[in-house]
Amino acid sequence: MAFGEPAEIGIVVYPEAQRAAIHGLTDLFHVANLMSEEQGGRAPARIRVSHWQLSADGSSVEKAFDSHPGLPERGLIALILPPSLTNLPVGERMAAFPAWIRAQHADGTTICSICGGAYLMAESGLLEGRLATTHWTHSEQISGKFPGIKVDVSKLIIDDGDIITAGAMMAWIDLGLKLVARFMSPSIQLATARFMLVDPAGREQTFYSTFAPKLHHGDEAVLKIQHWLQAHHTEKITLEMMAERAGLGERTFLRRFQKATGINPTEYCQQLRIAKARELLEISSIKVEQIAWQIGYEDPGAFRKIFRKLLGLSPGEYRRRFFVGEDEAALA
Template sequence: MKQVVIIVPKEYANLASVTGAFQILARANGYWLGLGNKPKMEVRIAGFMTELKLDGGFFSIHPVNIEDLPKTDLIIIPSVSHEYVNVIKHNAVLINWIREQYKTGAEIASICTGAFLLAATGLLDGKICSTHWNAASEFKRLFPNIELHTDKLVTADQGIYTNGGAYSFLNLMLLLVEKYFDRATAIFCSKVFQIDMDRTSQSPFFIFQAQKNHGDELIGQAQAFIEANLSAKISFEELASKLAISRRTFDRRFIRATGNTPVEYMQRVKVEVAKNTLEKGRKTIFEVMNDVGYSDDKAFREVFKKITGVSPLDYKAKYN
């Protein structure tokens, strides 16, 4: 029987990701037993404290002592507070425990921003992972050696699983249910908890937030120019000339400051404006396309889908 531990880190842990993970795995185990099988796993909630109060004290978790547990087969790390540096600082012992468990054969799954705690173990270095799109910039700053894929809803790499943001962890749990039980049990859980099994990306939920705190005044001027001229055809050669730098230097500084090439940045800004307009539902897709400077509907659809993962028509139908 597999030993599964949902860990409770010191400082803030997201209650929903703890209870949600527990309930789905418990229900999967119950379904499995109901088919006449032996129990597949034992799920415990554990940590290095006896109580953790959450959400202003309205809720509390009472984990078992993690040092009293037998060998662990699967560790689930819940979402954590946005004070990432403090969370890592106050959980050094837990981070070391996770690292040692992986070395002895345990698999690890992190939920949303739990990826920060997982990354602090060093186990993600050279591997791919995902986390909430809203935490991507801070994650890249703290862990530059990890290949972050915020477009992916779930990643799997050498016994380490991660997922995107918020309640997308439900899809991660279905993946684990399928792995540790079978496909039929995962389908059962998807129906009982009403989780869409076909979701593979968090891109449709991404809200582009322009990187403006880089301190490069010249690139800040370029960003402002792009954002003020969305419907115009922008020549980056001319823009670089206006800013009195070479195109090559302009591109290098732009990428360093924003993490995007000038063309990528322009596309992301255009798509974000298009998304906001489509959500309001008052304009046709053709009108929105023209508003953000596209005259070729095929090109607009391709760029929109590349960034969001869905077509403009599907996006409008889903969110207006």
Template sequence: MPIYMQNTPNKPVVLIDAPGAQRAALWGLADLFALIPRLSPSSRALDLQICAWDTLPSKPVAALVFVPSIEDTRPAPDHPLVDWAAQQHAQGALACSVCAGAFWLGQAGLLDHRPATTHWALEAEFRQAFPDVRLAPEHILVDDHDVITAGGLMAWTDLGLHLTGRWYGAEMVTRLARHLLIDPSGREQRAYSSFAPPRHHGDIPVLAAQRHMDRHYGMPLTVPTLAAVANLSERSFVRHFTAATGLPPATYLQALRVEKARGALERGQDSIAQIAWDVGYRDVPAFARAFKSVTGLTPGAYRERFRAHQG
């Protein structure tokens, strides 16, 4: 039975009007999301805000998006937006970028040791600025769970459809793409049902445990360990975690590990045994069983079907 969920945010989604921001991307994304309740009156509209650095909300947001820059503007380490983005992400916000917007996420430290993408023409500059990022400029979009990056000036359409799928489901992606006359080929529907657990639930101890799992998913993670991270008793931790995320810790961890493995199978060349080890499985058959229980495919079959083609 699928355990992936769509969650329409109940907190603001902020499109950031950073210095040099592409107006077409800001207003295009706003228009794209505004169409959803018109196409489906039962769907909840997003609380969408376009904010400059001096009008940013101080309360937690559901997601933040840095759009392309058309003036070759690059963020300084001490820019208020950098600190704000890092703080919001630490509080559970989904962090997104399009094209050169990735420089803002990189400056905020949100891409270190993660896969990410940006415009292919920015590859050399980006690698020099952020050598710890696992840059994959050949990909139009990279979803790394709580950080999503898209490459190319017009990739805001890809990001918009991807977020639509995450928040409203695959059927809405199809309806929206048809309405906008956007060709959704290559945007497989399986991507729109990826593991995206809620992070705007407001339970800070649970969020601390989620962050710990994000960073250490390849390590043994037991309920006692996670309860200690959350500073709760084991019984209270399991109750709080399940209420906040909709999943018990063990099921959540399996889904997280499978999601990380999916990305590695799609984008990388490592062996299935190495990927199993990297995501926390010391037994390859156990990994294969867990992977198939979530995706319906063996790791090898999944790689064959969904591996990103380069060139």
């Protein structure tokens, strides 16, 4: 790339890709360019944005939009695979995209995905043996289809150098700001975030994900206990109690419960309790200590520790961020 020329970031416009993310990222990089010009300098950093789509017969990939037409082609520094709204970007519909994405990566382009865009990156083979994130509802499906991927949906963004994956659908904002910081500067990133009224850092996907227990596993004895726990998880419950109610030995129950739900009974109860705590923190002014007692924790300190472990925020921080009740005194 010649001195003073903009660095080019491409966005893949695959069939049924989310247009809001495609155009939102295009606008975000435009704002970053404006912020760079305001900060001045002999040659302000700039980003060139291009959109890439399949040819009419799907046999090749072609440029459909260029924010700086007429400039020499110097190659992409980054390529973004946006989220999808309905059908996931897999299979024959993607035609030439997987091979083209592999070729871009081989040429030194950083490949980035957002939400369901991770499936297209996985189709290209670039996530094999790599750590990646996507929307938490895709965790099991993408792991089953591509078992070589190390999926961690607790993270909003995982930056693995030449591969960057972002979580939920609106994580395009976080990814865009990350690329601004990397290819322009942290000061331009901050100025862009302020201009767009978004939080430039400090978010994690765990702040927003909700516990969705597996119920369609086919183990009637475990399902019976799950239904019972839904009504009794605030009580003092032991492994012995659950196994007896399921009509199984403790070791057999523990093994079957973990196989059916993916977690052990203690973790399952913690998830149910924390889900209730989140609800109370969002809508009520009840003190944190009282919430801990209501959901089954005798020690508020233990509750705070588990809450932070699961969500990455303390109960007080969570309430300040997500409170939607009417009593503003709860935020004090």
